[in-house]
Amino acid sequence: MPFFSIIIPIYNVEKYLKECLDSAIFQTFRDIEIICINDGSSDKSGEIAKEYAEKDSRILLIHQENQGLSMARNNAIARATGKYIVFLDSDDYIEKNLCEKLYEILQNYPVDIVKYKTINHDRQTPYPIPPKNPLSGKEYMLFYPNCLGSGCVWLFAVNREFLLTKNITFIPNIIYEDMTFIAHILLESQTFLLTDNPLYFYRVREDSITNTPPSLEKNLLSIKSYFEIAKFFYNIAQNMPEKIQKILLRQIVVYYNLSLQKCDNPEIVKQTKKDFKIFAAHIPKKIHLQFFLQPIKLFLKKTPLYPIFRFFKSKIRRKTFQ
Secondary structure, three states, rough: OOOOOEEEEEEEOOOOOHHHHHHHHHHOOEEEEEEEEOOOOOOHHHHHHHHHHHHHEEEEEEEOHHHHHHHHHHHHHOOOOOOEEEEEEOOOOOOHHHHHHHHHHHHHHOOOOOEEEEEEEOOOOOOOOOOOOOHHHHHHHHHHHHHOOOHHHEEEEEEEEHHHHHHHOOOOOOOHHHHHHHHHHHHHOOEEEEEEEEEOOOOOOOOOOOOOOOOOHHHHHHHHHHHHHHHHHHHHHHOOOOOOHHHHHHHHHHHHHHHHHHHHHHHHHHHHHOOOOHHHHOHHHHHHHHHHHHHHHHOOOOOHHHHHHHHHHHHHHHHOOO
């Protein structure tokens, strides 16, 4: 059994794939497998992956019809045999010693999850490291509640047995699927360690799923995804301690606000409000106030009164979420 399974979902990235695969196969730590899922690419990505797989027996190449990033990762996890899962997007690349560094850490701290830093070329993405480290995922959420507001799964190495035992998967047919996965692993983890090692190189692409120009189709998919993510946070919050529940329910407000920002059509706005209304009765009144503020914000944003609104909103938020 290899120590690491590096999972690489592939979709139309012929321009970047060789650099990605090279960074995986030339790891200084050799006890790895590399699982490439070609998710119905229409360019030469599949051919490039096949060439690499024929030359390196550690590469398992799986071709599938296009099912989206979530299913590509889920199918790869199901085929993985490594002790730990490392996620690598096919337009990014990793330090040659990523697996070596993680192995050294995990020999001293055999935790459920390790989080490391990413480099956006010359800019490192900061996150706070708590005084107690390692700690549980819930403890980290209490230390840094904003950890659910951003993040990507390729910042985490996760124990495979932990994922299987807790039945943690990616929600299919949505975008921004990382948000629920990260929340789920943190909520279930008893041992979570953060390292300040910058090991992952993230590439910003204008033609990526999240960076392509807005369209009606993309906006509708975003709204659908936001609702599914909000539903996840609502359901998983039900049996959580009060402070954790508060952090989770706040995410529903975040995704409600994001949904309204994607709405131009009055009918879509109406339907979005109706969909999210199912959560309203179960959200504490202090958090529920944020539902009321967002439509006002969207209106005032187009007027000179917006700075005044922001001032009073910040006062309310400090009282609401303390």
